[in-house]
Amino acid sequence: TLEEQLxxxxxxxxxxxxxxxxxxxxxxxxxxxxxxxxxxxxxxxSLEKLGGLIESxxxxxxxxxxxxxxxxxxxxxxxxDPDLTDKEEKKLQSHLWLKQPSVDQVGKRIETWxxxxxxxxxxxxxxxxxxxVALGTSKINYCDPRITVAWAKRNECPIEKVxxxxxxxxxxxxxxxxxxxxF
Numbered sequence: 001t002l003e004e005q006l007x008x009x010x011x012x013x014x015x016x017x018x019x020x021x022x023x024x025x026x027x028x029x030x031x032x033x034x035x036x037x038x039x040x041x042x043x044x045x046s047l048e049k050l051g052g053l054i055e056s057x058x059x060x061x062x063x064x065x066x067x068x069x070x071x072x073x074x075x076x077x078x079x080x081d082p083d084l085t086d087k088e089e090k091k092l093q094s095h096l097w098l099k100q101p102s103v104d105q106v107g108k109r110i111e112t113w114x115x116x117x118x119x120x121x122x123x124x125x126x127x128x129x130x131x132x133v134a135l136g137t138s139k140i141n142y143c144d145p146r147i148t149v150a151w152a153k154r155n156e157c158p159i160e161k162v163x164x165x166x167x168x169x170x171x172x173x174x175x176x177x178x179x180x181x182x183f
Contacts, residue, residue, distance in 0.1 A: 002029045002143045003183050009155045016119060018157040020126050026135050026143070033142055035134040043131050050124045054117060060095040061113045068106040076100055139167060145174035150181035 005025035009018055067077040080096035081089075095113060097105070139148070145167065152159045159168065159175070168175060 001147075001183065002026060002138075003147045005029060006147070006151045008151075009157075011156045015157055015161055016122055018155055019161045020122055022148070022151070022157070022162045023126055023130060023135060026138060027130060027133050029143060030133045030135055030138040033138055035137040036132055037134045039131045043127070047124065047128055047131070050120060050127065054120050054124065056092070057113060057117045057120065061110065061117060064095055064106060064110045064113055067101075068103060068110065071101065071103045071106055139163070140170070144183055145171040146177040146181050147183055149174050149177040150179055153177070154179040 002025060005028045006022065007025075009021055070077050077100065078096060079100070080093045080098050082098060084090050084093065095109060101109075139145075145163070148162055149159060151157075152162055163171075
């Protein structure tokens with residue numbers, strides 16, 4: 001059951017990690033109930049696009065690391081073109097600056113890019129894992145919503161991250177559940 005699959009998490013984890021953990025538990029329940037779906041063309045396209053974004057971010061991270069080395073040596077680095085109007089070109093230069101940054105600024109941007117890449121990889125994994133399983137079916141028809149609400153409160157995960165508005169409206173009686181609920 002969902003309750004057996006869910007585990008209590010470290011409260012310091014980002015909400016995205018908590019949602020991935022919840023979806024993994026819900027996926028196990030959906031697989032047990034055989035809630036399968038075919039993978040749509042748009043889902044495949046979305047996964048490819050996300051993969052391309054991750055590749056682009058990784059290239060930018062590599063360039064940022066190179067920039068840090070140059071700035072440590074006192075060399076100037078490539079700057080953002082302020083006259084760009086093309087949206088795609090702007091994305092390709094989103095890691096650059098309008099004026100020469102300090103080594104610390106480059107270091108902070110490197111850390112930001114590492115977090116972005118990690119976040120996008122997590123999103124990609126979650127989408128890829130869930131592409132053949134209908135998670136909504138088990139949430140709506142088979143899992144007691146009080147289990148999800150209690151888990152979300154126990155793990156300090158915003159309920160709207162795991163329960164869309166339509167389900168919150170469908171199960172208002174479950175939203176006031178306490179953290180100690182056991183089925």
